[in-house]
Amino acid sequence: MSAQRFTGKSIVVTGAAQGIGKDVALRAAREGARLLLVDRSPLVEDVAREIVEEGGQATAMTADLETWSGNQDVMARAHRAHGAIDVLITNVGGAIWMRPFQHFDERQIEAEISRSLFPTMWGCRAVLPYMLDQGRGVIVNVSSIATKGINRVPYSAAKGAVNALTTSLAFELGTRNIRVNAVAPGGTTAPPRKVPRGADVPTERDKAWMQEVVDQTIQSSHMKRYGLLREMAAAILFLASDDASYITGTILPVGGGDQGMG
Template identity: 60%
Template sequence: MSRADRFTGKSVIVTGAAQGIGRGVALAVAAEGGQVLAVDRSVVVDEVVAEIVAAGGSAASFQADLETFAGASAMVSEAVTRFGRVDVLINNVGGTIWAKPFEHYEEAQIEAEIRRSLFPTLWSCRAALPVMIRQQGGTIVNVSSVATRGVHRVPYSAAKGGVNALTASIAMEATRHGIRVNATAPGGTEAPPRRIPRNAAQPSPDEVSWYQGVVDQTIDSSLMHRYGTVDEQVAPILFFASDESSYITGSVLPVGGGDLG
């Protein structure tokens, strides 16, 4: 099988597929022959599927709130109904909602950050595992972050630390069923402006300064002293999702220009 056909005949769920890295992953998997279920809670995901189909690929969209187990279960059921199986699950939902020193976070904001950046991956893995166990095979790729060591994002850092832990622990349990579980940990990534912002509120002067602190720390921590591109994040995700990584499981790969998190 050539590199361009790594996902031919495979059913692939991509979450957070409407924008950014998730969109790039969905387009790339489809271009390599995969049947893609592009999942997001935004209707924008329909445009991604339309782009895939226009290019001759195979894809369907599904809207779900993956912060709930019901949403994750519905997503997996949709993939099985459409494609008959789930070969690959790529968990891409998550992202900082607020950037501020920890003492400035409100209780509700802390809970919202954890719900946003931990639970979609946790629930999606839980929903997909019974299907993959019945198949006696499957691949899960979680998208974590090098921000497990980072300023002004403590709740997000904690959530992504949880993603790293569940990646390792599920891998230990699932290997006997032929299931591999790995994660990439992106660093700062240049992406087009979000069409659906995580936080639509106008930032205060303090919030602007605090976010600049995140940017400065990200660049300073990276040996390359720059942000990455979406394509530079997509490539290692596809490697873990493909059979090229058949002897790797339970691993978290930093993709942050030398920032190890």
């Protein structure tokens, strides 16, 4: 495996301000990528600055990736900056609430779907004309093993749709030199979020439901632990690289043995 797998390649990483997206960005930069980092939080500027200070190439952009126009703007900027978009890593998503399904209201269900499906759907659609025109490309979507999990039914449904989008688009593009895969992370140990996914202050009942999710996640893992950011980033960057040149339409679970559900 080359230590510089992404030299000269243009990569867009969404949701890059913290967590898995940030770790992916830092590691891709160290392997030579030219990066456009995107997030709705201005914290993404700090990640780009860190990369540049290390000698890498990165610029940052804030955008609302739950909208079609936000994704259009991102891909246009990446193409203007680098003349190509070799890799798109769609990493926006994450459960906002954790509770039994009967306790979700209409607003919350719509917010979960908007958060964890549409940034991926719009991102894939917005990047496609550029990849088709240049005759190559790689898309890696970030899904979740929580397609089979408790207290996150709307989020699980959104990530199940990401899996279906991934496999169907890969089938459609199989002869167009564009690979489409997804990584499905399990529970991941990460620093506390600087920007929370939701504005609601959790009640004691919310905390109990969240603990049920933690317990189920650990129990479902054969290794009985949460994964590490570097373990998720390694899988994502493998699928983004030429080392995975004959892999497409695959959902790769990274959950310590928990396979989730397609």
